[in-house]
Amino acid sequence: MPSSKRQAVKWRLSSRAWLIAGVYALVSILWIYFSDLLLFALFPDPEIFGRVSVYKGFAFVVVTSLLLLMVLLRAFGAVEGAFSALQSSERRLSSSRGQLSAVINSAMDAIVTVDLTGRVRSFNSAAERMFGTDAKEVLGRPIGRLLPVGIDQFSAARFETVGIRNDGDSFPVEAAVSEVHSRQGVFYTAIFRDISERLSQETALRELNETLEKKVIDRTRELEVAAVRAQAADRLKSAFLATMSHELRTPLNSIIGFTGIVLQGLAGPLNEEQTKQLGMVRGSARHLLDLINDVLDLSKIEAGELQVKPEPFSIRESLDRVIASVHPQIEKKALQFSNEISADVTDMVGDRRRIEQIVLNLLSNAIKFTDQGSISLDAAVTDDQLVIRIADTGIGIRPGDLKGLFQPFNQIDTGLTREHDGTGLGLAICRRLTSLLGGQIDVSSEWQKGSTFSISLPLVFRG
Amino acid sequence: MGLRVQLIEDNEQNRYLLTFLLERSGHLVSAANDGLAGIKLAQQMNPDVILLDIQLPTMHGYDVAKGLRQIPALAHTPIIAVTSYAMPGDREKALAAGCDNYIEKPIDPETFVSEVERIVQELRK
Numbered sequence: 001m002p003s004s005k006r007q008a009v010k011w012r013l014s015s016r017a018w019l020i021a022g023v024y025a026l027v028s029i030l031w032i033y034f035s036d037l038l039l040f041a042l043f044p045d046p047e048i049f050g051r052v053s054v055y056k057g058f059a060f061v062v063v064t065s066l067l068l069l070m071v072l073l074r075a076f077g078a079v080e081g082a083f084s085a086l087q088s089s090e091r092r093l094s095s096s097r098g099q100l101s102a103v104i105n106s107a108m109d110a111i112v113t114v115d116l117t118g119r120v121r122s123f124n125s126a127a128e129r130m131f132g133t134d135a136k137e138v139l140g141r142p143i144g145r146l147l148p149v150g151i152d153q154f155s156a157a158r159f160e161t162v163g164i165r166n167d168g169d170s171f172p173v174e175a176a177v178s179e180v181h182s183r184q185g186v187f188y189t190a191i192f193r194d195i196s197e198r199l200s201q202e203t204a205l206r207e208l209n210e211t212l213e214k215k216v217i218d219r220t221r222e223l224e225v226a227a228v229r230a231q232a233a234d235r236l237k238s239a240f241l242a243t244m245s246h247e248l249r250t251p252l253n254s255i256i257g258f259t260g261i262v263l264q265g266l267a268g269p270l271n272e273e274q275t276k277q278l279g280m281v282r283g284s285a286r287h288l289l290d291l292i293n294d295v296l297d298l299s300k301i302e303a304g305e306l307q308v309k310p311e312p313f314s315i316r317e318s319l320d321r322v323i324a325s326v327h328p329q330i331e332k333k334a335l336q337f338s339n340e341i342s343a344d345v346t347d348m349v350g351d352r353r354r355i356e357q358i359v360l361n362l363l364s365n366a367i368k369f370t371d372q373g374s375i376s377l378d379a380a381v382t383d384d385q386l387v388i389r390i391a392d393t394g395i396g397i398r399p400g401d402l403k404g405l406f407q408p409f410n411q412i413d414t415g416l417t418r419e420h421d422g423t424g425l426g427l428a429i430c431r432r433l434t435s436l437l438g439g440q441i442d443v444s445s446e447w448q449k450g451s452t453f454s455i456s457l458p459l460v461f462r463g
Numbered sequence: 464m465g466l467r468v469q470l471i472e473d474n475e476q477n478r479y480l481l482t483f484l485l486e487r488s489g490h491l492v493s494a495a496n497d498g499l500a501g502i503k504l505a506q507q508m509n510p511d512v513i514l515l516d517i518q519l520p521t522m523h524g525y526d527v528a529k530g531l532r533q534i535p536a537l538a539h540t541p542i543i544a545v546t547s548y549a550m551p552g553d554r555e556k557a558l559a560a561g562c563d564n565y566i567e568k569p570i571d572p573e574t575f576v577s578e579v580e581r582i583v584q585e586l587r588k
Contacts (some may be wrong), residue, residue: 245547246518246547249547249568249569250474250477250518250547250568251474251476252569253474253476253477253480253547253568253569253570254474254476254477254479254480256569256572257477257480257484257569257570257572258476258480258572260571260572260573261480261483261484261572264572264573266483266487266572289569
């Protein structure tokens with residue numbers, strides 16, 4: 001309670017006491033004076049007056065005694081009330097102090113109070129365990145024995161330092177400090193926590209990170225080396241393909257050229273047998289060239305070297321051109337040929353050369369495997385897709401052979417009679433090219449009845 | 464019509480083949496077996512058309528084409544690349560290097576000469 005308020009209370013109580021005493025004196029004096037006047041008027045006889053006066057005096061004493069009793073009883077009651085309130089508040093205080101000290105003592109963390117001079121004022125059991133010492137060993141002694149820091153360090157709310165155990169061991173410790181102002185002065189209450197584990201975890205984590213980083217760097221380096229090697233291998237492969245392509249074709253160029261010249265009679269006349277045999281030479285040379293071209297095409301596709309070059313072109317003209325180019329073969333085998341190219345098949349965007357190659361390949365196959373009957377080519381546009389269907393009435397394909405049809409080197413009947421020329425690569429190339437061009441190729445066939453190959457390609461393909 | 468043809472081709476058989484076909488049709492052929500000789504000969508001959516093999520030893524066909532184009536007298540002479548399209552992009556590279564057109568190898572002896580004549584005719588227009 002502030003002293004000014006206490007002063008006011010004291011003043012009020014003492015002034016009330018003075019007032020009560022004053023009123024009592026005044027009332028008593030007036031009573032004595034006026035009651036005597038009244039009695040003297042009633043009883044002028046001095047003897048009666050004297051006796052009545054004595055009775056009046058007794059009555060006055062009795063009445064005032066009763067009044068005094070009442071006042072005293074009230075005052076004692078108030079004192080007694082204040083006393084018991086004091087007692088209960090003392091009880092509460094001591095119990096909460098006990099609770100606090102129990103909490104402090106049972107706390108998992110070390111709690112230490114120091115005063116401004118750095119002397120230890122409280123030291124809980126966790127602190128005893130942490131520093132390996134008894135509270136009585138350190139109470140009243142400087143905290144510096146336990147922590148090599150000055151008291152000014154405690155003004156920071158949080159700090160990390162090294163704790164020193166009684167046996168001289170040291171350990172990393174973290175302190176959380178709160179400043180306490182009390183009647184006895186200013187204290188610092190610090191909660192200490194042993195952070196050895198946390199620090200070792202942090203160290204382990206840091207080391208792990210460093211190891212990981214190192215691993216990543218190592219792996220990256222390995223990958224870079226591998227990538228360089230792969231690039232070198234890739235360049236080597238491309239160069240090899242280019243060289244093979246050139247070296248294999250150059251001699252064939254002159255073989256086919258000179259055979260053509262001699263067959264045309266440009267180098268002088270030939271007899272029938274010479275013409276026939278030279279024709280065979282040219283046929284074989286052309287077949288060899290097809291083989292080389294197919295093998296190289298497939299190698300380039302497999303190596304990712306074959307790039308498609310989309311451009312706008314007239315697919316109608318392309319189809320006409322391909323049909324015209326196989327016409328001699330159709331006539332030679334006396335096959336019937338029909339085509340139905342719908343009016344909306346006009347222009348498209350794609351790789352003209354490659355699309356012609358696919359159609360030519362399929363048409364050549366149809367002719368190759370059909371000895372009698374007919375071949376047809378239909379083309380139409382559905383849903384922005386060009387669909388070309390090439391059907392024949394040839395030998396067809398056995399159901400069991402359909403599955404591996406588009407695999408390289410998979411010509412049916414290969415190795416038995418070799419009745420049909422070819423590399424066995426044509427359909428494999430067709431399928432790979434179609435998918436490079438964003439389309440697909442399908443086949444349906446009936447053994448001994450014929451086959452239908454259909455390719456669908458996007459009308460506009462940008463690669 | 465008797466064109467003066469400068470042939471640059473390293474393969475002996477192919478050189479003979481093309482020379483034979485062209486001369487048989489009444490054209491005049493001067494043949495070189497590598498790029499440098501070709502450029503030198505072309506400067507002397509001032510040909511009507513240059514047939515240029517792309518896969519040449521020592522100096523690549525593209526470089527030969529670029530070299531030919533830097534000679535003022537040959538800046539507008541038709542150059543036809545005779546190439547086997549070994550790798551993707553060869554055709555574009557040939558055109559970018561200064562060639563006007565290209566004929567694919569292996570050549571067809573029946574149509575080769577007329578193809579050359581047609582290209583020269585078109586370029587003259």
